[in-house]
Each structure stands twice: as structure tokens, then as C-alpha cells.
Amino acid sequence: GSLRGQDPGPRPLKLKEVFTLFQIQYNRSYSNPAEYAHRLDIFARNLAQAQRLQEEDLGTAEFGVTPFSDLTEEEFGQLYGHPRAAGRALNVDGKVGSGEWAQS
């Protein structure tokens, strides 16, 4: 019956509430309910992945919501990675400090 007993403190946010905060923070809107549901699903998976990374990481890194939290790993790679890496990179291996360049 005490005041402390009546106030359990701030409740954890629900997934949809966290997603709404994400949308506001990074100015995201989705064209239709299906797209919203799809992005919410990806968002949830990324949060779970962030939690796994947090547990696996040996350093002090913190993982969580970022501007890329509504993208799949594949989409993220396609949007920001450079796919020419694998093929091109082989041509310059072993040339460290030699001053020589592969012809291709």
C-alpha cells in the first residue's frame, strides 16, 4: 500500500513504440501497411542481432538502434558496400611495398 509499491518505475517500451521512435528519429515513413510490417519485422530481427553482438563482442562496443536498423543485412551490404572488392582485390595481393602494380 506504500507509494513505492504503487510505482513500479518506467515500463520497458514495446517493440512498436521503439520502432515509432526510430521512425521519428531517422525520418522514416513507409508506403503501405505491408511495407510497414515488413520493416518492423526487419527492425525486430536487427534488435535481436544487436543483442547477440553485444554478448559476443569482446570489447566495449554497444550495438542497438542505428539509422540502418530497418534494412536487412543484404540490403545494407548492397547500399553501402562495394561489390567490386572480391574480384579486384586479388590483383593487388602480394604487392606490398614492391612499387609494382598488377597489369589488370
Added chain:
Amino acid sequence: VPRSCDWRKAAGVISPIKDQKSCKCCWAIAAAGNIESLWNIKHRQSVEVSFQELLDCDRCGDGCSGGFVWDAYMTVLNYSGLASEKDYPYQENSRTHKCQAKKYQKVAWIEDFIMLPRGELGMAQYLATEGPITVTINMKLLQNYQRGVIEATPITCDPQQVDHSVLLVGFGKSKSKEEKWAVSSQSHTRRSIPYWILKNSWGVNWGEEGYFRLHRGSNACGITKYPYTAQVTKPVKKQQQRVTCPP
């Protein structure tokens, strides 16, 4: 090699964080950042160079589809320098445009570019004595990264699959407030974590105000695979005091 080095603390050496948006131009931004910082260190003159020029004038003509820092350096050599960001600004879209390199005055140029030996000690030494260098890493863990030092393993971040170029601007060891209790078989020991400081190109709202930190000494995410830098020579007439990296 000093215990720590942070070129961000040297006035004017590191330009503001860029946001590549929908164009895969990390390679051009990293190379441009390298040239800007070396130009400032050698000439004591702040410049912001055009990476749109690197995209438009790339020999493959598709700079927004990805690329490599050595392509950027080749473009700088082919066009005898780079225009300023102010004259030839970033278009912030996913396509390149007609090369306008000859239209604008060059504000910075390079003599050559090199790949450094792949050891992290040598990279630290070069960074501390010469200036920031570009590296290409596996960016997998950066999607969910917020802050702190990433200490990955080859399983969590394959060092062979590098796909993102960034600028290495410093190194240090984690301060005590962010140290973790490490559990060894013998006893609980407190350890400090050596790290690299890297400048990313995803805007200031990502990571540690646009920067991130990676563990130093374990080839985290393939950081030693392609350490590249331009070579900018000091003007003959200017015999200034040597610029050193602030700790």
C-alpha cells in the same frame, strides 16, 4: 610509436564528417579525406577537396557503384589534382555526372600513392608521423554499431571480406571508465583495450559522431588488408616545424 595519436585534435587537419547517402562512394570520400589531411599537415593550409570529381572522372565512369581508393588516386594523378568541394560540390544522388575536372582550379594534388606494409605497428607509426591513411574493412558489424570499441573475431567479422573504405585518423587505449572486467583463468584482471579511431562517411548521426573505434592489434575486420595513402610533398620553400599527431 606514441601511446596515442588523434589527428582530430590538430586544428584543420580532419575535415567535417561526410554523408555518402545513396551513392556507394566511401572509397572516394576516404581518399579525399586522406589527401585533405596530408595537404594540411604538409602545407599548413586547410582544404576540402571535391570527391564528386573523383566519382565523375573515375576511369570506370560509375563511381556510385563502388570503387577503390587506388582508383581515386589514379584519377587525382590523371587530372593533376582536385578541385575544391566548394567549386565542385557533392550532388548527393546515386549517379555520376559528366567529368568537369578541367573547369575548376586545383586546390590540392599528390605526388604518388602507396600501399603500406600490413602490420598494425607499422600502420600506427606511419599514422603518427605522416598523417591519416585509408583502410578497407569488413563493415558487417557497423550496421548495428552505436559506440565503443569493437573487438571482433574472424568468425564475427571475416577479415578477408572487406567491402568498405574509411579514413584511419588515430589510435589509443580505452580509458578506465569504459574498461571491462576481463575474466582470466587465474584471476580477475582489469585490462585496457587498444583501439583505432576511424572516420566514416555515414553522417554525424551514426556511431560516435560519425567516427567509430576498432580493436588494434588483432586485424579486426581486415583493417590491415589495404592500408593505402597518397604521398603529398612539402613545399620546397616552406621549412616549417614538423607537425606531429596530438596524443
